[in-house]
Amino acid sequence: MNKYKLENGINFYDKLMQSMDDESDDDEFLCKISGFPLNDKMVTLECNHKFNYEPLFKEICKQKFDFKSYEYHLLSKDEMLKIRKMKKDYFIKCPYCRNIQFSIIPYYEEYGFDKIFGVNSLDPLCYGYKKHFSNIYGSDDYEINMYGVVFKKGICNEVDDNFICKSKYVAFIPNTEFSYCTFHYKKAVRKYNKNEKNKKLEEKAKLKEEILMKRKKLFEEKNLERAEKGLPPLKNLPSLKKEKENVVIQSIEIQEYIPEVENEVILTCKGILKSRINKGKQCECKKIFKDGFCKRHFSNNNDKINLK
Numbered sequence: 029m030n031k032y033k034l035e036n037g038i039n040f041y042d043k044l045m046q047s048m049d050d051e052s053d054d055d056e057f058l059c060k061i062s063g064f065p066l067n068d069k070m071v072t073l074e075c076n077h078k079f080n081y082e083p084l085f086k087e088i089c090k091q092k093f094d095f096k097s098y099e100y101h102l103l104s105k106d107e108m109l110k111i112r113k114m115k116k117d118y119f120i121k122c123p124y125c126r127n128i129q130f131s132i133i134p135y136y137e138e139y140g141f142d143k144i145f146g147v148n149s150l151d152p153l154c155y156g157y158k159k160h161f162s163n164i165y166g167s168d169d170y171e172i173n174m175y176g177v178v179f180k181k182g183i184c185n186e187v188d189d190n191f192i193c194k195s196k197y198v199a200f201i202p203n204t205e206f207s208y209c210t211f212h213y214k215k216a217v218r219k220y221n222k223n224e225k226n227k228k229l230e231e232k233a234k235l236k237e238e239i240l241m242k243r244k245k246l247f248e249e250k251n252l253e254r255a256e257k258g259l260p261p262l263k264n265l266p267s268l269k270k271e272k273e274n275v276v277i278q279s280i281e282i283q284e285y286i287p288e289v290e291n292e293v294i295l296t297c298k299g300i301l302k303s304r305i306n307k308g309k310q311c312e313c314k315k316i317f318k319d320g321f322c323k324r325h326f327s328n329n330n331d332k333i334n335l336k
Contacts, residue, residue: 060124061087062176063217064202069136073120075127082139083176087123088147090173097121118146174210175199186212243267299325 195209
């Protein structure tokens with residue numbers, strides 16, 4: 029294979045392949061329909077292609093109900109055999125590679141979409157599909173559902189040196205004031221994503237430069253201090269310590285641990301034993317009958333009182 033080299037020994041072919049790899053890495057985190065970053069409601073189909081939920085649902089419904097591309101006479105022989113083998117009356121196609129699968133996409137109530145049999149529901153009663161846009165081309169309320177967004181009447185912001193786009197149906201790039209037609213929308217999305225990525229890289233480079241400047245300043249200060257003390261200068265830049273917030277911690281006296289059993293006050297009979305091995309000790313009976321005595325010692329105590 030020919031190797032093309034530019035100035036300073038740069039290999040053009042290697043740089044080209046590297047840029048292609050970078051783009052493929054970025055594509056892994058982008059919706060295959062809208063071109064925007066994947067969100068927390070992304071759906072991974074059996075072919076491993078990933079989509080954001082809203083554009084995937086709309087694209088499947090558009091292909092299935094508007095373009096009728098799911099009708100059996102439009103399927104290939106292999107697709108027909110696959111459907112007959114599974115013996116199911118529903119399937120969905122990957123909008124990116126057209127792979128047929130028989131597992132449906134999830135249903136998320138927060139999007140406000142209908143439950144549709146064979147798309148996001150297996151309830152046979154959910155056959156209804158409501159179009160959310162007008163079919164009258166050229167009317168003020170006419171809308172085009174594409175790339176997971178809705179195109180309405182407006183002005184395309186695509187402007188070149190010798191070209192001004194005159195398309196009348198456009199959609200806005202999210203978080204911007206720029207709108208583009210169906211022909212220029214995906215190109216504008218790629219440009220927007222690239223600009224956002226470059227902004228993050230610039231912010232990261234700026235932060236790295238600030239840290240380097242701080243380290244150099246600290247390096248000079250340390251060497252000045254060492255020179256005053258007659259010490260040799262440092263050879264390497266010192267690392268910056270992470271700044272910690274000054275938190276005033278109140279000193280708490282830790283008291284001696286006393287088990288709950290030791291703190292528990294146990295009431296026992298206050299009678300004194302007068303016979304056997306425990307003679308002279310307090311009765312340990314916990315069943316108090318009356319006046320702090322167990323039944324046995326209460327009767328003995330009453331007998332003494334009566335004798336007096």
